[in-house]
Amino acid sequence: MPNEILSRGVTRRTVLGGMAGVAALSIAGRVSAAAxxxxxxxxxxxxxxxxxxxxxxLPKKPMVVNPFEKVGTYGGSLRRGLRGSSDHNGILRMVxxxxxxxxxxxxxxxxxxxxxxxxxxxxxxxxxxxxxxxxRWSDGHPFTADDVVFAIEDCVKNTELYSSTPAQxxxxxxxxxxxxxxxxxxxxxxxxxxxxxxxNLATPLGQHPTLFPKHYCxxxxxxxxxNIEADAKKAGVTSWTExxxxxxxDIEIPSRWGNVDKPTLxxxxxxxxxxxxxxxxxxxxxxxxxxxDTEGNQLPYIDEINFGISQDVESLMLNxxxxxxxxxxxxxxxxxxxxxxxxxxxxxxxxxxxLVPSASQQCQIYFNITHKDPAMRKMFADKSFRxxxxxxxxxxxxxxxxxxxxxxxxxxxxxxxxxxYNEKYARQxxxxxxxxxxxxxxxxxxxxxxxxxRLRPDGQKVFFSIDVIPTLYPDLVDALELxxxxxxxxxxxxxxxxxxxxxxxxxxxxxxxxxxxxPGPGGLDPMLDPRDFFAFxxxxxxxxxxxxxxxxxxxxxxxxxxxxxxxxxKLFDEARSxxxxxxxxxxxxxxxxxxxxxxxxxxxxxxxxxxxxIRNNLRNVPEKEPDSWSWPxxxxxxxxxxxxxx
Amino acid sequence: MLVFIAKRLLWMIxxxxxxxFLAFVLIQLPPxxxxxxxxxxxxxxxxxxxxxxxxxxxxxxxxxxPMLVQYFKWIWGILSRGDFGISFEWQQPVSDxxxxxxxxxxxxxxSTLIATWAIALPIGVYSAVRKYSIGDYxxxxxTFFGLAVPSFLLALVLMYVAAVExxxxxxxxxxxxxxxxxxxxxxxxxxxxxxxxxxxxxxxSSTASLIRVMRANMLDELPKxxxxxxxAKGLSEFxxxxxxxxxxxxxxxxxxxxxxxxxxxxxxxVVAIVLxxxxxxxxxxxxxxxxxxxxxxxxxxxICALTLIGSLISDILLALVDPRxxxx
Numbered sequence: 001m002p003n004e005i006l007s008r009g010v011t012r013r014t015v016l017g018g019m020a021g022v023a024a025l026s027i028a029g030r031v032s033a034a035a036x037x038x039x040x041x042x043x044x045x046x047x048x049x050x051x052x053x054x055x056x057x058l059p060k061k062p063m064v065v066n067p068f069e070k071v072g073t074y075g076g077s078l079r080r081g082l083r084g085s086s087d088h089n090g091i092l093r094m095v096x097x098x099x100x101x102x103x104x105x106x107x108x109x110x111x112x113x114x115x116x117x118x119x120x121x122x123x124x125x126x127x128x129x130x131x132x133x134x135x136r137w138s139d140g141h142p143f144t145a146d147d148v149v150f151a152i153e154d155c156v157k158n159t160e161l162y163s164s165t166p167a168q169x170x171x172x173x174x175x176x177x178x179x180x181x182x183x184x185x186x187x188x189x190x191x192x193x194x195x196x197x198x199x200n201l202a203t204p205l206g207q208h209p210t211l212f213p214k215h216y217c218x219x220x221x222x223x224x225x226x227n228i229e230a231d232a233k234k235a236g237v238t239s240w241t242e243x244x245x246x247x248x249x250d251i252e253i254p255s256r257w258g259n260v261d262k263p264t265l266x267x268x269x270x271x272x273x274x275x276x277x278x279x280x281x282x283x284x285x286x287x288x289x290x291x292x293d294t295e296g297n298q299l300p301y302i303d304e305i306n307f308g309i310s311q312d313v314e315s316l317m318l319n320x321x322x323x324x325x326x327x328x329x330x331x332x333x334x335x336x337x338x339x340x341x342x343x344x345x346x347x348x349x350x351x352x353x354x355l356v357p358s359a360s361q362q363c364q365i366y367f368n369i370t371h372k373d374p375a376m377r378k379m380f381a382d383k384s385f386r387x388x389x390x391x392x393x394x395x396x397x398x399x400x401x402x403x404x405x406x407x408x409x410x411x412x413x414x415x416x417x418x419x420x421y422n423e424k425y426a427r428q429x430x431x432x433x434x435x436x437x438x439x440x441x442x443x444x445x446x447x448x449x450x451x452x453x454r455l456r457p458d459g460q461k462v463f464f465s466i467d468v469i470p471t472l473y474p475d476l477v478d479a480l481e482l483x484x485x486x487x488x489x490x491x492x493x494x495x496x497x498x499x500x501x502x503x504x505x506x507x508x509x510x511x512x513x514x515x516x517x518x519p520g521p522g523g524l525d526p527m528l529d530p531r532d533f534f535a536f537x538x539x540x541x542x543x544x545x546x547x548x549x550x551x552x553x554x555x556x557x558x559x560x561x562x563x564x565x566x567x568x569x570k571l572f573d574e575a576r577s578x579x580x581x582x583x584x585x586x587x588x589x590x591x592x593x594x595x596x597x598x599x600x601x602x603x604x605x606x607x608x609x610x611x612x613x614i615r616n617n618l619r620n621v622p623e624k625e626p627d628s629w630s631w632p633x634x635x636x637x638x639x640x641x642x643x644x645x646x
Numbered sequence: 647m648l649v650f651i652a653k654r655l656l657w658m659i660x661x662x663x664x665x666x667f668l669a670f671v672l673i674q675l676p677p678x679x680x681x682x683x684x685x686x687x688x689x690x691x692x693x694x695x696x697x698x699x700x701x702x703x704x705x706x707x708x709x710x711x712p713m714l715v716q717y718f719k720w721i722w723g724i725l726s727r728g729d730f731g732i733s734f735e736w737q738q739p740v741s742d743x744x745x746x747x748x749x750x751x752x753x754x755x756x757s758t759l760i761a762t763w764a765i766a767l768p769i770g771v772y773s774a775v776r777k778y779s780i781g782d783y784x785x786x787x788x789t790f791f792g793l794a795v796p797s798f799l800l801a802l803v804l805m806y807v808a809a810v811e812x813x814x815x816x817x818x819x820x821x822x823x824x825x826x827x828x829x830x831x832x833x834x835x836x837x838x839x840x841x842x843x844x845x846x847x848x849x850x851s852s853t854a855s856l857i858r859v860m861r862a863n864m865l866d867e868l869p870k871x872x873x874x875x876x877x878a879k880g881l882s883e884f885x886x887x888x889x890x891x892x893x894x895x896x897x898x899x900x901x902x903x904x905x906x907x908x909x910x911x912x913x914x915x916v917v918a919i920v921l922x923x924x925x926x927x928x929x930x931x932x933x934x935x936x937x938x939x940x941x942x943x944x945x946x947x948x949i950c951a952l953t954l955i956g957s958l959i960s961d962i963l964l965a966l967v968d969p970r971x972x973x974x
Contacts, residue, residue: 085932086684086735163705236739237732246737255737272826276736276743276941279818279825279924311919311928315805322809347810502678502937505685539685 037297039074042287051287052140054298059134062292063116065641068620071293072301072643078326078618081316082281082307088254088274089632090330091307092204095283096256097635098265100129100148100209103202105637107358107524107626110198114143114210114265114290124193124579131184136288137213137263145180150214152178152188154221155248161241166208168200173554178209193577195584196527203528203630207251213263220244257281265290267300267640274307281307291640300640301620317341320613323348327621327634327642329355329612335404335475341613350613351623358628359607361412361520362403363476364532365466365483366542366601368513370559375458376514383599384444390429390602392437392490393483399605402478410606411599412532413592415523420588425596437490446491454491464514465497469504476517479604508542516542523607526588527575528630533595534568535561543600564598617645651962658954662947663721669946670717673939679709680734680937707734720940724947731940733933740944743929748948750819751926754848754914757841759906761849762856763899770860771892774868789854798916801847805921818922819844844921848914856899863895893967900964904957908949 038046038054045051082090100115112118115129135143156162157175165175174191181187186209190197200206218224220243225231232243249256257274268283283305291299308325310316317332319325321344332341333355345351367386371377379385395409409430414420446454446462454462468476480496487494499507507513518540521529531537535547544565549558551569561569568591575587614621622637681703704710708719723729730740769789773782818825824836867873868891876886918927926945933942964971 084928085936164701236729242732242737253737254735258736258738276733276738277747277924277929279820279922280822309922311922311932314802315920315922318805318809500676502676502682505682506677509682 039285039303041303057136057288058292058298059132059290062290063132065291065293065299065638067293067641068622071295071297072620072641074301076302076644077304077306078302079306079308079324081319081325081328081331082309083331084309084311088257089252091257091274091281093632093635094305094639095266095268097204097632098210099201099207101198101202103631103636105622107631110202120579124195124577125190127188127197129186132290133184135290137265138269138286138288139263140288141213141215141263143265144183145186147214148186148209149178149180150218151209151212152176154223155212155217156208161244166205168205169208195577195579199528204251204632210265211251212248216263217248220247268305279309289640293641301643321348326615326618329353329610333610333612335608338611350615353612353614354624355610355612355627356624357607357609358524358626358631359519359521360415360523361410361603362407362607363479363517363604364412364520364601365515365517367515368543369600370511370544370546371514372511375456375460376464379456382444384440386599386602387429388437388440389487389492391431391433392487393604394432394486395430395605398479398482401482402475403605403608407605407608411603412520412601414526418524420526420585422589422592422596425592428596434490441490448491452491453493461493463493465495467497467499467504467507467513467516469501470498472501480517505539508539508545511545518542519607520603524626525628525630530572532601533591534572535565564594568594619643619645654958661954662951665950666721666947667717670943673934673942674713676937680707681709683937720943730944733938733941735936735938740941743941744944744948747924747926747929750924754841754844754925757845758848761845762852765849766853766856766860770857771864771887774861774864777865785857789857792850793854797847797851798920800850801917801920804843819924844917844923847917859898860895863898864891867891867894897964897968900967901960903960904953906956908953
């Protein structure tokens with residue numbers, strides 16, 4: 001089966017199957033640090049006595065990164081764009097993915113990162129990580145098992161700081177326990193099996209163990225600093241937790257990039273912070289970065305990253321086409337920009353970067369099966385009603401007009417290249433047949449009224465609205481407008497309800513929507529976001545939010561779901577605790593079979609790939625990469641080995 | 647006069663309270679709160695917020711409190727210790743964020759004001775005195791054109807031309823090397839070398855309407871008997887124009903100073919965003935969109951304070967300039 005990303009001679013299946021094997025492998029190909037080089041600016045600092053020599057800054061056996069194309073040269077400033085507000089993850093994706101483990105380029109297996117190897121107990125409750133010896137924080141302080149224990153035990157498990165433990169670090173309602181075995185070995189113990197932990201650890205939300213340097217962040221905790229309340233007052237904030245957050249940050253908040261003093265393990269460290277009102281963010285190389293290339297040269301190659309902050313995506317586009325951005329996919333990767341970007345390739349001196357969506361569905365329609373109005377609920381819960389509506393959509397026309405022919409009819413489930421692909425789940429009821437749809441609706445009791453539109457058995461006209469956020473997904477508005485005309489032909493009246501995004505969420509949270517649309521995830525990462533396969537996500541599984549609440553609260557809140565849902569919930573919990581990948585796949589396939597049978601969501605077409613640009617003088621960048629939050633592109637492509645040719 | 651000013655200042659206090667409360671309510675009106683918007687923004691890039699984290703954020707920001715409680719906590723902070731609260735988004739005190747932005751906004755607003763008046767006054771007087779001349783028609787046509795072109799479009803076109811045709815750096819108010827530098831004469835110079843583009847763009851549309859106002863006022867004054875008398879007494883044409891009709895015609899200019907300040911801030915939002923200007927407008931818009939209410943509230947409060955101060959200034963100036971106006 002061909003891999004959508006890059007096969008590089010390894011099929012997805014073998015890598016996935018070999019997960020346990022990977023765990024036992026240590027880092028391949030090590031070289032002595034003494035042979036290596038360093039950036040000229042750092043060499044000068046060493047000469048001036050302002051920085052220890054390279055050999056003292058690197059681990060004895062530094063992690064070796066195989067450059068994507070060639071060994072690079074030092075220097076240059078990489079320019080990228082951020083948006084003015086809440087765009088901190090744009091920085092995270094570029095530099096902040098230094099977790100214990102990381103994804104490989106193909107998004108198929110977990111590779112060593114700060115942990116050079118690990119062991120997993122047979123019941124998947126204990127994970128023992130062996131850290132690379134001699135790694136240092138960006139201020140030169142050693143990174144050891146104490147830091148990991150501190151980050152989890154003192155910070156994340158501090159209930160004043162985190163009123164509940166982040167979901168990744170808790171299983172069966174109990175938080176993980178982290179113990180130090182020796183200076184470079186830590187043991188994570190979960191209350192129950194957590195077979196997915198390594199994969200989760202490779203996602204951005206898995207960065208907690210390496211986020212908080214003990215020697216720096218301990219000064220903001222009452223346990224280590226009795227005067228913390230006074231310090232907080234002096235800093236002008238109301239409580240020590242606020243001080244902690246503004247100084248040490250968290251995975252996903254802007255203040256993570258707002259403190260130039262906080263030591264990190266990233267290839268670049270903040271020089272000009274991402275703060276309110278900033279017009280740019282500048283990051284400069286970390287002199288203690290712990291990775292080298294195959295010739296022993298310390299990474300990163302590039303001196304500096306300069307994130308310009310644009311308020312407006314159009315001015316970002318202008319910068320791109322005039323060659324003022326070196327690599328960018330964030331914010332500009334919508335299909336509508338592709339003609340402009342293709343046309344200006346020569347002028348801007350860049351090439352295009354292809355993004356393979358990890359999502360499954362471009363536009364998933366979620367009819368609210370748990371609608372508050374009993375009549376509407378009955379209608380949406382009627383499987384033949386949903387099936388009729390699905391075959392009443394002319395997908396080829398929609399794909400041609402809205403997606404320039406770059407997609408194919410699709411319902412849900414893993415993408416066609418994924419080993420768990422389920423043909424029935426993906427393709428059923430995608431063929432356009434208005435007559436059959438009409439007949440099915442007739443049979444289900446929705447007869448046509450005088451004006452050509454159908455009536456419910458209670459005599460009311462069949463009418464519902466589908467919520468969509470125009471500012472976020474303009475293409476979904478176009479798609480829905482077409483669907484509206486298709487459905488009008490089979491006598492169904494629908495309103496495309498364009499609303500503001502906060503209202504969209506509030507309506508979903510209150511279970512006040514008829515139907516909503518969203519791109520359906522789970523194409524390449526079905527285990528990480530199964531929201532379309534059963535009622536999993538309290539905000540994302542929009543066809544039955546009350547069921548998700550029931551699931552996530554262990555039955556305390558929400559509404560009890562039907563048997564088929566409960567079965568899938570149980571199966572998923574089982575899959576989550578199954579370490580053996582073949583067995584896990586078998587369980588997931590059962591989930592897909594049931595989901596296909598139940599047909600809860602109506603999909604339009606396979607998620608379309610985005611794209612970006614890379615300046616021609618920027619090398620070592622894979623020109624095709626997954627587009628995903630779990631694989632926070634371009635981070636796992638290792639920007640530290642990106643390099644400029646003159 | 648002093649009594650008048652003191653009275654006006656006293657009246658400003660309840661006005662500000664009323665305005666700040668209204669602003670707070672308006673910011674809170676849209677559905678959802680900061681955390682909803684925060685989750686929605688991240689979801690836009692398909693990024694996921696840990697469910698537990700979201701619940702915890704709400705608790706931490708006191709978003710569960712009733713609105714009145716939130717308002718009084720906020721206003722008490724401002725009154726008792728000049729504390730405008732913490733920006734949710736940036737985890738920074740609001741006062742750190744607003745002052746430099748407000749300063750740059752005032753620089754831009756005043757520069758635009760001066761540019762507008764410097765263009766509009768002479769042209770307005772000229773086209774009134776030389777009514778229906780070729781010059782009058784020319785300026786009239788030109789200003790209507792300026793009025794008709796939306797300023798954000800003008801900004802985009804100028805940026806496109808500058809960036810694509812001339813390879814110029816566009817956007818922003820500073821060159822990269824000065825962006826985060828401390829204030830110095832060199833930085834001031836850099837600021838003024840970047841300021842002209844937004845000033846022209848912003849001045850174009852307001853100039854047009856001011857020229858028409860000036861022209862109409864002058865045309866009202868010119869045929870009046872006192873002008874004829876002055877002319878008969880042998881006053882030079884220039885002195886005559888400047889001394890009487892011009893002063894009276896200035897009345898609408900001065901009385902609109904109060905709106906000018908807020909107008910230049912709110913009217914320049916789109917231009918500031920397109921041109922990436924580090925003024926208050928983009929930050930205010932961001933704060934409103936993110937429902938970062940303390941930050942947005944502080945801006946709205948300041949803009950209202952500016953309006954009140956502006957109207958006081960225009961009343962005082964009117965009393966000085968227009969002999970027909972008396973404060974008593």
